[in-house]
Amino acid sequence: MDIRTNEPFWLIKNAMPTSYPSLQEDLETEVVVLGGGITGALIAYQLLQENYKVVLLEKRDVFNGSSAASTAMLQYEIDVSLHQLLDQVGVAVAVSSYKECEKAIFNLEKLAKEIKSECDFTRKKSVYFTTKKRDIDFLRKEYATRKEHGFKVTWLEAEQVQALGIEKGRAAILSASGACMDPYKFTQDLLKVCVSKGLTIYDRTKVTSITHDKGTVQLKTENGKKVTATHVVHCTGYESVQTVKEDIVALKSTYAMASEIVPKMPASFKKHIFWDTSNPYLYFRDTPDGRILMGGGDEKFKNAKARNNLLPKKEKTLTKASNDTFGGIPFILDYSWAGTFGETKDGLPYIGKPDATKNEHYVLGFGGNGITFSVMGMQAIGASLEGKPHPFLEYYKFGR
Ligand SMILES: Cc1cc2nc3c(=O)[nH]c(=O)nc-3n(C[C@H](O)[C@H](O)[C@H](O)COP(=O)(O)OP(=O)(O)OC[C@H]3O[C@@H](n4cnc5c(N)ncnc54)[C@H](O)[C@@H]3O)c2cc1C
Numbered sequence: 001m002d003i004r005t006n007e008p009f010w011l012i013k014n015a016m017p018t019s020y021p022s023l024q025e026d027l028e029t030e031v032v033v034l035g036g037g038i039t040g041a042l043i044a045y046q047l048l049q050e051n052y053k054v055v056l057l058e059k060r061d062v063f064n065g066s067s068a069a070s071t072a073m074l075q076y077e078i079d080v081s082l083h084q085l086l087d088q089v090g091v092a093v094a095v096s097s098y099k100e101c102e103k104a105i106f107n108l109e110k111l112a113k114e115i116k117s118e119c120d121f122t123r124k125k126s127v128y129f130t131t132k133k134r135d136i137d138f139l140r141k142e143y144a145t146r147k148e149h150g151f152k153v154t155w156l157e158a159e160q161v162q163a164l165g166i167e168k169g170r171a172a173i174l175s176a177s178g179a180c181m182d183p184y185k186f187t188q189d190l191l192k193v194c195v196s197k198g199l200t201i202y203d204r205t206k207v208t209s210i211t212h213d214k215g216t217v218q219l220k221t222e223n224g225k226k227v228t229a230t231h232v233v234h235c236t237g238y239e240s241v242q243t244v245k246e247d248i249v250a251l252k253s254t255y256a257m258a259s260e261i262v263p264k265m266p267a268s269f270k271k272h273i274f275w276d277t278s279n280p281y282l283y284f285r286d287t288p289d290g291r292i293l294m295g296g297g298d299e300k301f302k303n304a305k306a307r308n309n310l311l312p313k314k315e316k317t318l319t320k321a322s323n324d325t326f327g328g329i330p331f332i333l334d335y336s337w338a339g340t341f342g343e344t345k346d347g348l349p350y351i352g353k354p355d356a357t358k359n360e361h362y363v364l365g366f367g368g369n370g371i372t373f374s375v376m377g378m379q380a381i382g383a384s385l386e387g388k389p390h391p392f393l394e395y396y397k398f399g400r
Helices: 009-014 038-049 082-089 091-114 133-148 158-163 183-196 237-242 267-271 304-309 311-325 370-386 391-395
Strands: 027-034 054-057 073-075 125-130 153-157 171-175 178-180 200-202 207-213 216-221 226-234 250-259 272-276 283-286 292-300 333-343 350-352 360-364
Touching: 009 183, 009 333, 027 038, 027 216, 038 054, 038 183, 038 360, 038 370, 054 183, 054 226, 073 091, 073 272, 073 370, 082 091, 082 133, 091 178, 091 183, 091 370, 091 391, 125 133, 133 153, 133 171, 153 158, 158 171, 178 272, 183 200, 226 370, 237 333, 237 360, 250 311, 267 272, 267 283, 292 311, 304 311, 304 333, 311 333, 350 370, 350 391, 360 370, 370 391
Parallel strands: 027 054, 027 226, 054 200, 125 272, 226 360
Antiparallel strands: 073 178, 125 171, 153 171, 207 216, 216 226, 250 292, 250 333, 272 283, 283 292, 350 360
């Protein structure tokens, strides 16, 4: 499955990826982490911390799946608003999911510091805004629910939203917790640390079949090599639809763009990340070199060709949307790309085993805050391998 077009900003900004060898011999290990995106790197790091012997297999170069397409806005705010999530999954799961997502942002910051990553991790305040009168009541309800459950939020009236540069802004929720980073640098830095702690990485190594024999997992690669492990952790992102039987995610085509460097980026734009109440929503952040990074325009995913064919049209509509929203910061297009994205029915991730009898685990951080969900996956992966209970293995289980 082709999961993105060729021009994501991070790959251009960071030039050549680090290269690892492909697998050319049979081997044995305790755990195979399948997938070398941001999730695979985080999970490999966690398992090494827990003293597992880990091998990571990646069919492309590392960080060349949908992580490369990510705009890497780090939010505790899930695609499904808290007041709606309460109705869908109950208070305990909904509030815990929002709170744990918030903690995940801080955990990621701590990890980036610990590994001395040059990923420009920067805390930002998050602005959830509307330019539509009809969405004000929805926002007010969400604000009241978040306030009731102890989140640090402030209500912004139209003039305050407009003062942030959103010319037609009518209301917003300002949240204290949010952040941005360069996901490519972070993943590459984390993988380097993992290698120093004993991780072996093989890229350009596609796993084509997985079978089970006497408590072991046997992975076959495209070039006929065999890896025998006690556990495999699938960190295969949206391509997991090819191995998970359950219909867990609705795939979308999504679009993102980076502007040219803005000569005088307003301070208020630099301090915040922004998303709106439209469906599909628009979202905006800055980059350390002073660009607008924005995205939206989601469509139901049909196939990669249809997704990519829409890119020229999306460039026009998203440029217009950016200029309509932040008229004072003209958006001049520099890079654009399309990616595949997924929405679960409750906006929550899938973590754990789809089949209790097999040592195949998944960490699938779907949705607009997939990265924070993957950080949460680090907390539960050890329990999943050991067959121990963990709240996330219950909240985010398959078959829920
Ligand atoms: C345009 C866009 C914007 C986004 N913006 C944000 C955002 O602002 N904030 C946020 O938190 N999230 C965002 N996301 C989501 C986020 O990018 C994803 O949740 C995250 O990157 C998923 O990482 P991953 O490592 O799980 O998947 P991937 O990066 O796709 O990695 C999975 C890897 O598995 C490998 N693989 C698959 N099958 C096999 C196999 N059989 N053998 C070997 N290797 C295999 C693939 O090659 C791939 O590299 C965005 C996504 C898109 C597309």
